[in-house]
Amino acid sequence: MPGALDRDVQREVVRLHLNGDDVETLVPVHKTLLEVLREDLGLTGTKHGCELGECGTCTVLVDGRPMLSCLLLPLQVEGRAVTTIEGLAEGPVDHPLQAAFTELAAAQCGYCTPGMLLAAKSLLDDNPKPSRVEIQEALAGNLCRCTGYLKIVEAVELAAGRMA
Numbered sequence: 001m002p003g004a005l006d007r008d009v010q011r012e013v014v015r016l017h018l019n020g021d022d023v024e025t026l027v028p029v030h031k032t033l034l035e036v037l038r039e040d041l042g043l044t045g046t047k048h049g050c051e052l053g054e055c056g057t058c059t060v061l062v063d064g065r066p067m068l069s070c071l072l073l074p075l076q077v078e079g080r081a082v083t084t085i086e087g088l089a090e091g092p093v094d095h096p097l098q099a100a101f102t103e104l105a106a107a108q109c110g111y112c113t114p115g116m117l118l119a120a121k122s123l124l125d126d127n128p129k130p131s132r133v134e135i136q137e138a139l140a141g142n143l144c145r146c147t148g149y150l151k152i153v154e155a156v157e158l159a160a161g162r163m164a
């Protein structure tokens, strides 16, 4: 049963085109997109990191562009196409980036992986044959404390080669 404080929270209706589906939800106005995705919509693949715009682990795609969901309010993306890691695979089939990350062990603890994959997808959608430097630049906002980045870059190269 909601307490007095919960009843007093101001809420708003937000409509998103989320992972290919139209979604309408009532959310507290103070919540970030990251919090709404995880806590209200159950999409916990988007990871909660610094909440300061510094680590990239909360990356989602908005109209195909990587954006930091910890710095967005849901109303800022009203009516726009939002893709989370849950929307990357096509049904049961992994996206080639996911397959390459698995094959090359580019995910260790995996905490950075959803953001890395989405940033890499945006890159390959724009530039199907990126150079190594272009891959490094595209992923520069996504921090990884485990891999040393080389396997991640190699996995993006492998996926790009297969998708070309």
Ligand code: FES
Binding pocket: 047, 048, 049, 050, 051, 052, 053, 054, 055, 056, 057, 058, 059, 068, 069, 070, 071
């Ligand atoms: S949690 Fe958003 S950038 Fe770190």
Ligand code: FES
Binding pocket: 106, 107, 108, 109, 110, 111, 112, 113, 143, 144, 145, 146, 147
């Ligand atoms: S795999 Fe652990 S932070 Fe990147």
